[in-house]
């Protein structure tokens with residue numbers, strides 16, 4: 001049995017991506033909370049694992065690995081016989097396209113802007129910056145609509161089985177669906193709405209959120 005430790009904040013979308021894979025694989029792992037609001041991720045101990053101070057980082061049989069794309073593809077190969085990645089080259093490319101869209105175009109406007117302003121700022125007694133939220137709607141809508149065009153599977157994004165592409169998008173939707181902007185950005189994405197209605201109640205999704 002390989003020893004797996006996941007370091008990260010339980011609220012982090014990227015940490016949830018990794019944990020969804022491990023939970024769906026029924027893999028045993030230890031989770032060590034590294035706070036991102038209290039500076040745990042900037043401690044010398046954590047920076048020794050991840051020089052950029054982001055979460056997640058994993059330790060797999062003594063090897064340290066960071067960056068979620070690398071982590072998920074490695075874990076898929078090591079603990080899930082690659083069942084969470086398409087074997088067909090074009091669908092594999094589609095999966096990596098979805099990773100890149102999330103990383104490069106969706107995460108910042110969706111999470112760092114809309115979700116932070118709508119959920120985090122008010123929870124700390126502040127008021128949302130409406131201009132910032134409004135400016136983030138178009139890039140989020142564009143990204144979500146781009147992913148909609150890549151969906152080839154049913155009921156999951158790339159097939160009949162859940163995969164890493166789903167693990168990437170589910171954590172973003174968990175937060176985005178709690179904001180009033182969700183209906184606007186998913187107005188033209190009926191397939192993603194149907195997908196979300198199905199995946200949001202998966203036991204593994206409930207587990208990583210709890």
Ligand SMILES: N[C@@H](CCC(=O)N[C@@H](CS)C(=O)NCC(=O)O)C(=O)O
Nearest residue numbers: 012013014036054055056067068069
């Ligand atoms: N490129 C990184 C991004 C990870 C990332 O942005 N994580 C966020 C939380 S979802 C984080 O660590 N934020 C803390 C910070 O930026 O200080 C990956 O793929 O793992």
